[in-house]
Amino acid sequence: MKIDDAWQNGMGEDDLTGVEIILAENSGFCSGVTRAINMAFEAAERSEGKVYTIGPLIHNPQVVRKLEEHGVGVIERLTPGMVGTVIVRSHGLHPDVIAEAERIGLDIVDATCPFVKKAQHDAASLSADGYQVIVVGSADHPEVEGIVGYAGDEAIVVDSVEEASGLGRWPRIGIVSQTTFSVERHRQIVSELIGHARELKVYNTICSETSLRQRSTVAVGLRADMMIVIGGKNSSNTTRLAELCRAHGRETHHIETAAELRPEWFRGKPKVGVTAGASTPQWIIDEVIGKIRDLFQAGAVPSSSPRGS
């Protein structure tokens, strides 16, 4: 579904309610997520056997539920004797897991995002060239687990400047990053690692859509009284958007659906910024914006004026 231009550009003050909702550009599905979802639906339509993803296809429970309704199930791990099709999700998979799926004889649909593939390729080539590979990202994120696998499992993962400063020294360090990592924190970690090697090679594998999304979220946050960030609570890129807004001093609420909105959040805050992670569908964004308007229109938002004034 295409983002409605009216939502994108026509977010001015509502004459009836006084609320102004500013939607960040680049909110919602990115190209990698759109591609993975289309591939999953196509596989479900085409395949005569069962279709699985190992772990959720994307980090959005509402979309994963819809996929399940269309026959795309989620499993935790492969088991011998399985039949059917396995979809490699947009985050990619550890190469050992793909090799295992091949051994079992499953059909494989590779929906790894091209940006993630690039990070996997860069990690593999740095490792083959003898660099100590450092992956800047969250160690327990499935994308990072996959990238580490492509670096021959020798890679070190760091998530913060503190972790980077505790590392030793190597003659040659090669850096790749989780595609949805914070641009600013990545820069700080790279600066720290300059002091840990004679030669430092940096592949900036943060995807361009992530950088744009982070930039437009900050731009909206600076104009708004408060921010609503929409996306899976398990979504790393959505969590980073919320962190960014808070780091810029904005009151921020990270929600998955409109049902979580509370009228009291909007007291004295008529300029509401909205942004959404890369795995948030447009229908959820529309529902949230509609519900915010409804809350103001119905007079459910408490007045900011002192009682009795």
Ligand code: SF4
């Ligand atoms: S956020 Fe970027 S890397 Fe991740 S799936 Fe979307 S386009 Fe690909």
